[in-house]
Amino acid sequence: MEYTFVYGRNLPPASHIEGTTFSSLPDDMLDDMTALTFMHLGVHPQMTRLPSFRGLTRLKSLTLAQLFALIELPSFESLQHLERLVLVSLLTMESLPDFAPVKNLKAFVTTDRGAWCCNGFIGKCDLQNAICGLHPLWGAPAVSCTEKRATAATLAVTEESAATICGGVIMPGVAEGSPTEAGMEQCNGTLYRQCEEPGYAEAICYNARFMGIACSTSPFPVEMRRRQIAQGRICDSEYEAWLGCK
Known part of the structure; x- marks a missing residue:
């Protein structure tokens, strides 16, 4: 089920929210959504933070896409049942939460750049990496090094998922813009x-x-x-x- 330009608070167990109208969401928006198993939140370029995930105790699949201003994700403490995590074009995200509570993760996939891929969060800060420069499509600024470091559990997940995360950036002519x-x-x-x-x-x-x-x-x-x-x-x-x- 997909919602585009949605203002409602109550969502059914499978939800897809997409549009450009949201710059923020209430921190407690998801608190009572314990039945939610699938969530896709996408195309909110001005959103800098997400609501707490504390109510998502049954969530199995989470996709976050084109949240260009997002710096970090909420705690994964309640995501014990998460099986699939997809992050698309979260260009400025500097770090990842502790993955220790996530015991059943089967797939972790990223598309396009995340600053955490090369700013030192999961390894050596490598500002010469091509994915860390000025973004050729979205225009996001070059990455800078961070003092934040991944937890042991988070490092284990990124190492296991190395083949499906931190690939190349999306180039002009590859990503589909809005139809003209x-x-x-x-x-x-x-x-x-x-x-x-x-x-x-x-x-x-x-x-x-x-x-x-x-x-x-x-x-x-x-x-x-x-x-x-x-x-x-x-x-x-x-x-x-x-x-x-x-």
Whole structure:
């Protein structure tokens, strides 16, 4: 279930909150949400802090995305049942909470930069690391070193999840921005048809993150659809011949 531009306080067990209207949330907002098992909070670029997680005693999956001003996460003390943690474009976050209370974590994934990846929190401060400079897409400033240090439990989790955290930054042309009117007009509501963008050899009509179908220059949906068609997925030859549909 997804909520976009939501002002309500009471949420059902599975919730997805996304929009640009929130700069802050009440600290006790989640206190009574003991039934909540899934939460996705995304695209609140001005939000500097999150509500306490103390009420989320049954939470299993937590995704936080594009909270560009967020410095740190609340304590994980009540997240004993957390199994999946995904952090996307939390560019300025300097540290991670103590993971000691989290006993059942099965997946920890980050996409794009987190300052904690290279500011010395989990190891040596490495300001020469390419992911720590001025962000090429979002414009976040370069990272500076911190005196904060990860706990033993947090270090253990980051070491175990090394393959899925602290990868490269998202580059221009890879991340999907909001659809434009011109991009949507080209596509006219048709997925996977070919469209045109100046400076790009190919572009595809695609609805990234369930937004409107618009012209996208990202190579990933193009490759995805070609592979699907090659494996026998039903396709429309009128619009998808350029992708190998016959």
